[in-house]
Amino acid sequence: xxxxxxxxxxxxxxxxxxxxxxxxxxxxxxxxxxxxxxxxxxxxxxxxxxxxxxxxxxxxxxxxxxxxxxxxxxxxxxxxxxxxxxxxxxxxxxxxxxxxxxxxxxxxxxxxxxxxxxxxxxxxxxxxxxxxxxxxxxxxxxxxxxxxxxxxxxxxxxxxxxxxxxxxxx
Numbered sequence: 001x002x003x004x005x006x007x008x009x010x011x012x013x014x015x016x017x018x019x020x021x022x023x024x025x026x027x028x029x030x031x032x033x034x035x036x037x038x039x040x041x042x043x044x045x046x047x048x049x050x051x052x053x054x055x056x057x058x059x060x061x062x063x064x065x066x067x068x069x070x071x072x073x074x075x076x077x078x079x080x081x082x083x084x085x086x087x088x089x090x091x092x093x094x095x096x097x098x099x100x101x102x103x104x105x106x107x108x109x110x111x112x113x114x115x116x117x118x119x120x121x122x123x124x125x126x127x128x129x130x131x132x133x134x135x136x137x138x139x140x141x142x143x144x145x146x147x148x149x150x151x152x153x154x155x156x157x158x159x160x161x162x163x164x165x166x167x168x169x170x
Contacts, residue, residue, distance in 0.1 A: 049168070056169040059132045066125040073118040080111045 052165055052168045055132060056165070059129065059169070062125055062128050062132065066122065066129060069118060069122045069125055073115070073122055076111065076115040076118050080108075080115055083108050083111055
């Protein structure tokens with residue numbers, strides 16, 4: 001009977017030992033899977049950070065282009081107004097000169113064409129800016145001054161993703 005108990009205990013020990021080995025193998029396998037998932041998540045977060053940074057840089061570049069296009073549009077409008085409002089009074093001997101009148105009309109048309117081109121550039125830049133907005137976070141203009149209270153208020157107004165995007169744009 002003692003021998004049977006010894007055999008039974010030996011079998012139970014062997015079964016327990018094999019279970020321990022299989023649990024260790026399973027644990028090692030699970031640990032490896034978790035490590036792989038962690039490295040994949042880290043890689044994804046790096047890629048998202050890079051994408052957010054490039055988007056912020058692109059938005060900043062587009063903002064600058066938009067500002068320059070607006071400035072060019074203002075200049076073109078001023079020139080157009082000067083040309084249209086300042087009627088050139090020709091001396092009597094040149095009033096019949098059709099060539100001079102054609103040149104003046106051509107200059108007016110060129111300014112109108114330039115103005116339309118600047119308007120179309122401005123509209124395309126505006127649409128690009130709208131496409132790059134992240135969760136309603138607007139990128140402030142350089143000439144707009146913000147104090148820390150306004151910045152904190154704007155930061156806490158959005159979702160977490162927009163807050164992170166805002167800090168990356170700083």
